[in-house]
Amino acid sequence: MIGRAPDSDTGARSTGEGIRMGRTITDTMVRVEDVHKSYGSGAAAVHALRGVSFEVPRGELVALKGRSGSGKTTLLNIVGGLDTPDRGRVDVDGRDLARLDEEGLLALRRDRVGFVFQSFGLIPILSAAENVGVPLRLRGADPREREERVELLLALVGLADHAAQRPGELSGGQQQRVAIARALANSPSLLIADEPTGQLDAETGHAVMELLRAVVRSENVTALVATHDTTLLDLADRVLELSDGQIVEH
């Protein structure tokens, strides 16, 4: 593991199991209880999530599968604090998200959760190294720490020799590696990935999935990954299946 950012709201450092600054660290990284989410209202309402409950144990890689429209993105957005449920409860890393104000949610997304998207989401005019450094800049990390961490992260994802290249000069698989390094920049507890191989060919996608599998182990991070990719389903510690807004298989 290559270091963990200070806990933004406690000033403490993660210590694994036990009590940290009055907050009990449990074995569960994500707890979702009876979550409902609809878009629109009346006859036009779409019930994207209809009573979803599950847990993601700390340190595991959990794959979320399901057909298009089954509610995977909606669920990931809610777990990541990007959206709120209509009903139900979500705890991430021991925090009840409903009890966090905007600032608390912002701190959670910045310091505790790393996001990886299908479309990579890199800033085209920045180099790979600068892209990885963005979350560290947002956190106000000092330039020296930032430089060292970016170097470590690019090495971790196998791109030490590509630091100066811009996204347009990298392959799709390399861009997703940069995005994974960026997601790890602030040493999140939880990595959320939404179809991370959706734009990659099978071989490249497999390599990216293996990288995700490896960083979950080496960085002691927990991951929740929505995917259709059967290679990841094989690499996951467990698989959840969503169908029509409900978990149908653990």
Ligand SMILES: Nc1ncnc2c1ncn2[C@@H]1O[C@H](COP(=O)(O)OP(=O)(O)OP(=O)(O)O)[C@@H](O)[C@H]1O
């Ligand atoms: N902002 C929105 N407004 C209205 N309906 C939405 C919105 N976002 C999602 N939906 C609907 O909610 C349902 C679940 O969508 P969601 O994107 O969560 O599914 P998904 O499993 O991630 O699909 P995909 O694999 O295609 O990305 C779908 O019927 C979708 O049309």
